[in-house]
Amino acid sequence: MKGSYSPDGKFYPFPTEEDTRKEEETLIRITEEERKKGREIVAIQGLGFVGCIMAAVVADAEDEHGNPYYFVHGVQRPSSRSYWKIPVINRGIPPVESTDPEVPQIFHRTVIEKKTLRATWHEKAYSLADIVVVDVQLDATKPQFGHAELGYCDMESFKNAIRQLGRLIKPDCLVLVETTVPPGTCRHIVKPILEEEFQKRGVDIKKNPPCIAHSYERVMPGANYVGSIRDFWRTFAGIDEVSARKAEIFLTRVLNTKEYPLYKLGDTNASELAKTLENSFRAINIAFIYEWTLFAEKIGINLWEVLDSIRVRPTHRNIMNPGLGVGGYCLTKDPILAHWAYRDIFNLITANEDPVLGHWKEWDRFSKHVGLPLAVEAVNINDLMPLHTAELTREALGGKVKGKKILLLGASYRKDVGDTRHSPCETLWKALEKEGALLSVHDPLVKFWPEIPQAKIQKDLWSALKGMDAVIFAVAHKDYFHLPPEKVVKTAGKPLCIIDAENVLNDEEIK
Known part of the structure; x- marks a missing residue:
């Protein structure tokens, strides 16, 4: 029998021809x-x-x-x-x-x-x-x-x-x-x-x-x-x-x-342009902050504090925070929709000859279609961003993750939602899995991870922590704030590497 399974595992058979006939009458x-x-x-x-x-x-x-x-x-x-x-x-x-x-x-x-x-x-x-x-x-x-x-x-x-x-x-x-x-x-x-x-x-x-x-x-x-x-x-x-x-x-x-x-x-x-433009603006803002994140990390500066100090200026209150990456249904695709429409709906190639944007055609990737290169490059940066957290995890574990037990805290694409579509956690999982890490995941709002079907969502946080070599705070769910640091380490039962990609942990509580 064909049908559909809900996220909680219940099966619903597809309607029969008789069901469909009755449904039309009901409508x-x-x-x-x-x-x-x-x-x-x-x-x-x-x-x-x-x-x-x-x-x-x-x-x-x-x-x-x-x-x-x-x-x-x-x-x-x-x-x-x-x-x-x-x-x-x-x-x-x-x-x-x-x-x-x-x-x-x-x-x-x-x-x-x-x-x-x-x-x-x-x-x-x-x-x-x-x-x-x-x-x-x-x-x-x-x-x-x-x-x-x-x-x-x-x-x-x-x-x-x-x-x-x-x-x-x-x-x-x-x-x-x-x-x-x-x-x-x-x-x-x-x-x-x-x-x-x-x-x-x-x-x-x-x-x-x-x-x-x-x-x-x-x-x-x-x-x-x-x-x-x-x-x-x-x-x-x-x-x-x-x-x-x-x-x-x-x-x-x-x-x-x-x-x-x-x-x-x-x-x-x-x-239509307004929607893709406003989301492209946000995507570019996030990509922009990533390069400053790397700079701050290299010279030992807490960028979160820096950004808070900048936001006192009213014109800069919407500056974005660093994080694991960009996910969801809008910022990952809307710049591409506009870039594609530039050529395939409006048949425009004028940017290739523009004295300002024309230099982008010198890049192989934009040689045939310049379109909206800045917006598209923002998508590339944001898509690749979770690989940096994978790199930090590798460094924290002594240069390799193979055979290491690593727990991802969060699978959804953003805090306090249960939606995993286009989640940066998927990119992080696949990168660590490819290197041989032994992965598990906890998320209070996700019942099943369709994009990573082999991932069994752990529902008890403290049980999930036992025996871990590393924990990655990947999503800033409210459940993860104010966790007692000593209890987290004690529950793991051994020295524990903690990678906080979303500024969940409180420095004062750790001290």
């Missing part, structure tokens, strides 16, 4: 009931770490009288990796681990109490919707480690998702793209696909042009997961004024725009 019935209540219908395409929370936020939105604006069909493909989310959500349980207490609360409130959110695998939901929010995954592919300039964006899955909408949605349905996409995607990819599919259905695209808008989130999984979507600034743009107005009404209803007003841009190209 039609629920939609009719909700429309009678005066609610519009929203479909969220993709229930990943953004889509699932966005679905709950939309379903939770109310007018001044406490009446929900929308009923939400959350749509997830029935894949072995993700189908389990559908039955879990429909029990009022979030499909993501988070330290934010509002996450379980908002799912219980919208699914069980208000009954304004329901998950489904059936594409019929799209034909019933007034608004579709696109939250499907779109990755940048990096074919060679440390060579982000070779990266590209495989748009096929995204195009297929848009094509599915084109076959099914009502002509006046708003398609709001929330997925982070290469600049130019809405105008040069989404619009032509929807127009083509509309014409196949006999829709007059001059009278009924597709309604398309782009609005990017600034989600930050962690202690303020829900708030980072609902209670934060949003930039948006429409493909035309009709689309922009529809998007503005929708976003004003579902987000806290009284405290965090919307920012409207004049073109979807601008909105």
Whole structure:
């Protein structure tokens, strides 16, 4: 029997043909009931770490009288990796681990109490919707480690998702793209696909042009997961004024725009560029601090103290800290999306001749496509950064790690989240494993590490410490702060090398 396993190991069989037939009937019935209540219908395409929370936020939105604006069909493909989310959500349980207490609360409130959110695998939901929010995954592919300039964006899955909408949605349905996409995607990819599919259905695209808008989130999984979507600034743009107005009404209803007003841009190209630009800025900031980290280490300076002293200057408060590396779904790929769009969507090669940027073409890696070299090099530095922690570990253990028992404290890509996608811990693990280290890992929020399936996540920290030769503080989870240094060393049972990549340890407590 085929199906999907949830992170806690429970098996959910895929729906049968009969299940699918009944599901379509259920969707039609629920939609009719909700429309009678005066609610519009929203479909969220993709229930990943953004889509699932966005679905709950939309379903939770109310007018001044406490009446929900929308009923939400959350749509997830029935894949072995993700189908389990559908039955879990429909029990009022979030499909993501988070330290934010509002996450379980908002799912219980919208699914069980208000009954304004329901998950489904059936594409019929799209034909019933007034608004579709696109939250499907779109990755940048990096074919060679440390060579982000070779990266590209495989748009096929995204195009297929848009094509599915084109076959099914009502002509006046708003398609709001929330997925982070290469600049130019809405105008040069989404619009032509929807127009083509509309014409196949006999829709007059001059009278009924597709309604398309782009609005990017600034989600930050962690202690303020829900708030980072609902209670934060949003930039948006429409493909035309009709689309922009529809998007503005929708976003004003579902987000806290009284405290965090919307920012409207004049073109979807601008909105898409804004997302990739702001994340590229952050990626460059992190890469910039890495070379200063090496300098400070070589001359025996505590860079964390230096940075704190610099941050007293208001213009420098956003300077980044050193650390293990960069992970997650945005900073590791967004510069590549823009770099790829430069050539492959906009067909620009002008930077090769630019008197300022043109010198980059002298590097072999940029000889054919200069694009956004500074942003791309930042990705390379950040991707390679965990190798420095591996080097520090090797030095601390006398020059080799082969046969040494090493415990990683943390597997997720950032503190206080359970998401391991694109985690720098993966790079560190593979580097040490390649040299023969005997590795184990503890993480209070991660149940299973899909990228390193052989890694068994230890749940008891003190048991995990026993017999270790080295411990690496790889993620700054709150559980790791204020651990008694003497107890850590005593539990290991022998001299212990400690590598703190995230400034978790307190010097005063160690003294």
